[in-house]
Amino acid sequence: MxxxxxxxxxxxxxxxxxxxISFSILxxxxxxxxxxxxxxxxxxxxxxxxxxxxxxxxLGQSIYLMMAIFGSICLIWRAKLAGMFLRSAAPLGASxxxxxxxxxxxxxxxxxxxxxxxxxxxxxxxxxxxxYVGIIGLYSSIDNKQKGDRAASLISVVGVIIVPIIKKSxxxxxxxxxxxxxxxxxxxxxxxxxxxxxxxxxxGFYFIFVSxxxxxxxxxxxxxERNTTWxxxxxxxKV
Amino acid sequence: MNPLRKQRLYVVLSIxxxxxxxxxxxFQGLSKSINLFYxxxxxxxxxxxxxxxxxxxxxxxxGSVYRETxxxxxxxxxxxxxxxxxxxxxxxxxxxxSEEAGVVLKGTINSKGxxxxxxVLAKHDENYMPPEVAKTxxxxx
Numbered sequence: 032m033x034x035x036x037x038x039x040x041x042x043x044x045x046x047x048x049x050x051x052i053s054f055s056i057l058x059x060x061x062x063x064x065x066x067x068x069x070x071x072x073x074x075x076x077x078x079x080x081x082x083x084x085x086x087x088x089x090l091g092q093s094i095y096l097m098m099a100i101f102g103s104i105c106l107i108w109r110a111k112l113a114g115m116f117l118r119s120a121a122p123l124g125a126s127x128x129x130x131x132x133x134x135x136x137x138x139x140x141x142x143x144x145x146x147x148x149x150x151x152x153x154x155x156x157x158x159x160x161x162x163y164v165g166i167i168g169l170y171s172s173i174d175n176k177q178k179g180d181r182a183a184s185l186i187s188v189v190g191v192i193i194v195p196i197i198k199k200s201x202x203x204x205x206x207x208x209x210x211x212x213x214x215x216x217x218x219x220x221x222x223x224x225x226x227x228x229x230x231x232x233x234x235g236f237y238f239i240f241v242s243x244x245x246x247x248x249x250x251x252x253x254x255x256e257r258n259t260t261w262x263x264x265x266x267x268x269k270v
Numbered sequence: 271m272n273p274l275r276k277q278r279l280y281v282v283l284s285i286x287x288x289x290x291x292x293x294x295x296x297f298q299g300l301s302k303s304i305n306l307f308y309x310x311x312x313x314x315x316x317x318x319x320x321x322x323x324x325x326x327x328x329x330x331x332x333g334s335v336y337r338e339t340x341x342x343x344x345x346x347x348x349x350x351x352x353x354x355x356x357x358x359x360x361x362x363x364x365x366x367x368s369e370e371a372g373v374v375l376k377g378t379i380n381s382k383g384x385x386x387x388x389x390v391l392a393k394h395d396e397n398y399m400p401p402e403v404a405k406t407x408x409x410x411x
Binding site: 069070071072073074078081103106107108141142143144145148149150151185188189191192196203204205206207209210211212220221222224225 | 275278279281282285286289290293294297301304305306307309327363364365366374389390391392393394395396397398399400401402403404405
């Protein structure tokens with residue numbers, strides 16, 4: 032599993048049907064949420080941003096958590112694939128976090144009355160985005176792949192403490208952002224006809240992440256292993 | 271696990287624990303300043319000087335909203351269920367502003383102990399429901 036050629040073959044076989052499934056789940060969730068779920072008693076239709084905002088915020092945080100885990104594996108076992116995971120996942124995590132920040136601002140203007148406020152939840156999410164940007168920048172400034180992997184792993188391990196802080200910020204401090212509606216541990220504070228489309232959107236976002244990640248990993252594997260015999264054989268068979 | 275990897279594992283764990291403890295200590299020290307707003311009882315206790323800009327948050331008291339007929343001026347009271355604070359504001363309110371809903375205000379306290387706000391933000395709670403459900407919930411009350 033940990034060897035790049037094995038993962039490459041496995042991902043290539045899986046992706047042709049995994050990607051369409053992911054896209055369908057996401058589309059179904061979004062259409063259900065935006066088109067068919069009931070509107071909110073207080074916010075009207077503005078609340079529908081939740082179907083993009085909450086899944087992308089969840090992804091932004093859990094991708095960082097995954098990167099910290101793979102970063103530790105990369106630091107301890109020097110596993111090549113773990114480093115490639117970090118490099119491929121960082122831009123995706125940054126994008127999801129940015130989507131969460133922007134969609135949150137768009138929702139905040141009509142409901143709170145402001146685009147942005149420096150409360151604990153919003154500020155810590157912005158820090159998460161900067162951590163991603165830092166990792167991406169580090170990669171592009173270090174030419175040696177192995178050294179880049181290790182530097183990025185180190186940042187991801189050091190920075191991972193931001194994830195529980197984001198999660199708990201609304202409980203620890205007084206913030207403008209409301210406590211979470213959606214969590215695995217307690218029953219949701221929304222009715223089931225809103226909760227199910229949201230759940231499908233979250234699953235869809237996770238699936239989309241996995242299929243995008245596998246695609247990026249395949250490119251990364253081919254680029255890094257371009258001088259090995261198995262890649263040459265693979266490319267010869269392709270042509 | 272071979273000794274080298276074991277050693278690296280300890281290094282990674284100590285990096286993680288070190289930063290976690292450092293960050294948590296920082297946040298513990300800053301915890302009061304990280305709060306976005308004060309509650310009315312904190313403000314009344316602290317005797318804040320007139321003219322200092324602060325944020326205060328609480329729930330709009332039922333039946334306390336008073337609007338002037340010919341201008342955008344209004345006054346209302348907010349409460350944290352211990353103390354009340356009188357607010358004056360002139361301007362446009364966010365859509366979610368209503369009685370018995372949370373607000374966060376930015377402004378100054380004047381010499382009479384009235385809070386003059388120049389920014390009103392509505393705080394939303396984590397509950398979402400369709401209008402019909404909200405109606406039945408209200409009838410049950």
